[in-house]
Amino acid sequence: MSASSAFNDEKGGSSSVGEPEYGHDPASGGIFSSDYKRHDDLKEMLDSNKDSLKLEAMKRIVAMVARGKNASDLFPAVVKNVACKNIEVKKLVYVYLVRYAEEQQDLALLSISTFQRGLKDPNQLIRASALRVLSSIRVTIIVPIMMLAIKEAASDMSPYVRKTAAHAIPKLYSLDPEQKDQLIEVIEKLLADKTTLVAGSVVMAFEEVCPERIDLIHKNYRKLCNLLIDVEEWGQVVIINMLTRYARTQFLNPNINESLLEEGGEKTFYGSEEDEDEDDEDKDKKAEVATMAKRKPYVMDPDHRLLLRNTKPLLQSRNAAVVMAVAQLYFHLAPKAEVGVIAKALVRLLRSHSEVQYVVLQNVATMTIKRRGMFEPYLKSFYIRSTDPTQIKVLKLEVLTNLANETNISTILREFQTYIKSMDKDFVAATIQAIGRCATNIGEVRDTCLNGLVQLLSNRDELVVAESVVVIKKLLQMQPEKHSDIIKHMAKLIDNIQVPMARASILWLIGEYCEHVPKISPDVLRKMAKSFTNEEDIVKLQIINLAAKLYLTNSKQTKLLTQYVLNLAKYDQNYDIRDRARFIRQLIVPTEKSGALSKYAKKLFLALKPAPVLESPFKDRDHFQLGSLSHLLNAKAGGYQELPDWPEAAPDPSVRNVEVFTLLERVTTLTSVPEWTKCSSREKRKEKKVEKPFYSDSEGESGPTESADSESDSANGSESVSGSEVSGSGSESEESEEGSESEEEEEEEDEEKDKKKKKKELKKKPVQESESEQSSEEEEEERKHERKSKPRKSDSETESGDEEESESESSQSESDESESEAEVKKKKKAAQSKPPAKPVKTDGKKEKKEMSLLDLDDFEPAPSPQVTPVNSFLSSSLVTDLEGLSLSDSVLSPATIAPSSALKSYELLHRITGEGLSVEYCFSRQPFSPDANMVAVQIQFTNNATSDTKNLHMEDVKLQSGMRVKEFPEIELLPAGETTTAVMGIDFCDSTQAANFQLCTHTRKFFVSIQPPVGELMRPIFLTENEFKKEQGQLMGMNEITERLTLDVKCRNEHTIVQRVTTAANLSRVPCGSDKECRFAGRTVTSSSLVLVTVATKEEGAAQLTVNCEKMVIGTMLVKDILQALTQ
């Protein structure tokens, strides 16, 4: 831009351009003197006191400006009126001023003080308009004034003024690029602005001034995504384009394991598990995070998902530019499976103005090459109407050609046939080319196409014939041997076809492939020799060529004919032909004079000519960002920002974290209802009501995406009643069994607790019920609570309900304190004395539990199962116990053979990567009391370092949509050498997607992820044999998976089978009459779908495994897991 202004300066403004125009204006009379006179009266009018005269004068001046005439000599007279009271006069003066200030810098300075006064005006609109005009005056001297004004306006109260400030930034930058650093500061400040009014403009300024400073976006990324829908349409386009580039630098390619996915969904899941096993094995691995990222199956960054989700509704925009922007974002960023949604919207744009169609079709053409399937359903929308402009027709043809495949080619070809009859010959030629491309791409129709094209050779229009011949030639060149009959057919056509170009082309073909038609070609030559003298020049040349080629291959038959033709050509009128004949004679007929070349005559004439490649001009266009000017022109336009390649490893996602409350905000947006987020922001800016996005409330109430989510949430909620019952029974049964085994000491303790809990039960019960019944509402409230409690204790994120619970609990347990304290000491000693892993773990757990009793401030949410069945003391969890008690009738599961010692623990953080902190987790198979839909994950922290670790907590949870996490309470202190455990809950949504989060200590943060084996996504239920059979009967067909296997040698008795199956999956055994069959039942944790497993044993280790499950993915994965467990 600076360049352009300089360019104009050189030309001395537009005066040189404008002046000659005088003569063209009939009103100006065409004589210079009269023109001056008129200007004189304009000056008089401007100097008068009457506003109406001034206005009249200004109108005439503006009309002159509009027509491109020079009105610069009026500048002094006009500029005086800058302070005029009349608004219209003022506005017109502004228009004039902005246009001519550059040429008359000194005089323009006179007006500056007026604007400076305007900048201080109490009315926001006057402030804004003053800034707008001031910044539009391209006079270098006032750069410092502008800078000051922009800086001030950037912190103005009014968002409208701030928006104007954002607009002023690129203006100043183009005037003086040296201000860049200062401007970036302003941009940074404005980017943090929370109003939709400013967002679009500031991103625009960012794109013009410092598009490379992608780091400025990090902190504002989530805000921009969330505000997007409320931003005005032009701003949306700019923001979406910028975010596309941003996402390309920050996230991983969602299609990275496309190949794996193609092999089958299960394989990827499997692969992930293997990966994890490996991780377990090679323990000394460094830089675990990085490798994990690479090896792990792709998990979409929640921020990436956020962007995709928030842009999707904009496909419904009335503005074609917005739709296109979203479309290109999806094309460049979305996983392959999701890109399809944009097709419908793009097809809709084809109804719009022809210019819009033109641009959209160009982009669609590029897309169809990469993702043909996307547009296939809309094939007919690309059919061509005779009223379309030619450029649109050609583009539609391109799209149709790209979409052609085996299934639709017949319809497309039929359509092409009508196009060939069109009156628009350019279009017909393009159609023939398109047919040629279809024929090359799709083998099946090559012959049909060829035949069709051959028929076209008899068309009267030369253009059509020429085009067909060219295409036929190309097609035949690809597989000449197969098409000797077409060549024969064409040889026959030569009698009828009169168009010289076509005759020439046929002769060339026969000559080139004379070996494929050995019998016909000499005959053709004979005919042609006969009519040689009457042929057109190009045909004659090809006859000579044909003769030469035949002479070389079949000299016996054609020697005389060739001689004859050459002789005829020797005396032709055309010197080209005479030359050619002479040249060829020397080359092919060996004489003493002919040099070494004649030896190579055959090679020269019958060299293999490469088949021309027919490919789309839109191939590889997608390296330009779609929808951009550069893509349209297929050349880099000035200022084009290259679309970066995906990074190998994702850059640190935590850079986008803003504050604690925003973190929370995000978690909720991911899981369900973001209304409170909006509420919070509203609260925050209560005083500035203007700024809040208009629809924020109503969106909250019934958002499309959100509402969908909340629906599913409420569904979960309703299920959770039954869910908790079942889980209650399961855990209870386990406890009852295990309880008997446990030490006396503990039993006593637990009994005491039970009493307390029963007391509380009375208090809590009603609350509990209502909770589970209307969980969706409840959740929302909970969040509100949460938010309120947040500032108080920003780190430990505990839910309010739990908070109360644990508070009251802790007050009651005060009396026990001394006792338990003593116990803790004992345990600690024990822990230190026993080095092996397992015992340490158990002790640690106990210790942890008691710690929580000690620690009054730690709002331990009484996480249910601090316990593995191994060490099996009763759960301290209040809620679980309550549930257990209330449901005591459904107990005594005869079958829960708890997989003793079977809990496999996985490494979360190796001690080397964790700098002394090692973390392991296992699925404790206990119901997670705060939320029955969550899988309880027990995490064991061991501090191997020499110094204490403090403030262990988790942060920045990244989940797939629908998944939720209940974080474990912060561990304040983990002394050196100590071990402790905590329990967290994860709702995996019945998928094996990993939950990623950061584990934070007071010094460091570690990226970790927990991925469940499929067997842990269920909880055992108790069924009778009859119930089992009934349920099994309902889950047949697709829901049943049967696999034959040979049992491992060690695994041929019932007990081991049961043990192995229950180890692999969290199921309970179903009693069964036959000893040849073992049955297991469970329900998935989130959706409570039944999972039924049957292992029927036969002779010699042969067995049959049957899994019945509504969720087929879970079923198949489970089959593989159990299979592996039984055969190893």
Next chain:
Amino acid sequence: MIHSLFLVNASGDIFLEKHWKSVVSRSVCDYFFEAQERATEPENVPPVIPTPHHYLISVLRHRIFFVAVIQSEVPPLFVIEFLHRVVDTFQDYFGVCTEAAIKDNVVVVYELLEEMLDNGFPLATESNILKELIKPPTILRTMVNTITGSTNVGEQLPTGQLSVVPWRRTGVKYTNNEAYFDVVEEIDAIIDKSGSTITAEIQGVIDACVKLTGMPDLTLSFMNPRLLDDVSFHPCVRFKRWEAERILSFIPPDGNFRLLSYHVSSQNLVAIPVYVKHNITFREGSSQGRFDLTLGPKQTMGKAVEAVLVSSQLPRGVLNANLNASQGTYTFDPVTKMLSWDVGKINPQKLPSLKGTMSLQAGASKPDENPTINIQLKIQQMAISGLKVNRLDMYGEKYKPFKGIKYMTKAGKFQVRT
């Protein structure tokens, strides 16, 4: 973004220019004129033309080229869409968007352009906001202005841009509160030679004219919203409400606006209202051709098919057409070879037909292409897709508005191949 704008009329004169940044010489348009010369038809001028220092992006509306000068990368659709918005605004202001109208109102045009773009980036494009800033010229106002010397520019500064409803101006007052909605559907179809439908889809719009006092909040519900396959909304429509309940809920802009446009693509749903029997033949060796066309109603659900206009581009070889219309009048332009027949209303008892001969150039071979027939028609009081508005409710204001809904079906790009 947008550097400058040039308005070029059909004869290739620049009659208005506006620069938002430093001045770009109008000689840049020479590249555009070159492209214009190369193109056989005005609509074949490429919308994007690269020049050594600039890019020209143009749209053609009402035989005026709006040529925007761009200096650096910008999404072309962004510019195209903006230019169309400019034209729509002019049309809204002056009733028509012709060269004469623009020249007559050059000051208003200039003021509008000044408000719509700031430094080449769109600023105020909502018609309600613009109308608050700059009052549209009316005969009365022009007269008053000349007498009293008052202005077009609004005395009050606009509040809309700052309000929570950026598309609606504040302080709207009407004595008669009324809201009218026009459901207009257009059938796009290609019918092949034998009369079977190759492709057919319905493009519908709901245009609204809302004149309601204050800040009304309207909801509009349909009897059969599932029909709507693909929808695009005016920004005022609460998208999330639509997603969840299929109800249109919105605070309308004041005056005329397009509430939504939709698409019904499923082919079975598309009823074709008319059929065409045609027999257009040219005989080899003869300089005569037969032309025989009969129209009849097909699926109209008992409604009359009105304002039927048939047009066809005859082959270049046709010199003249000597036809006889049973109803309405026909014209044949020997230069453009365009035949058009204004049929009017189709009477099912007496089907309109156009019969006769075409004379061909003597000695010329028979044209190998057959003309396509384009049909325009109108059916009142019916939306061909069967879409029906269930009810319209207003919240937020006390008065009872007068509500009206009108349905209409038209032929869009309705083509019959012969």
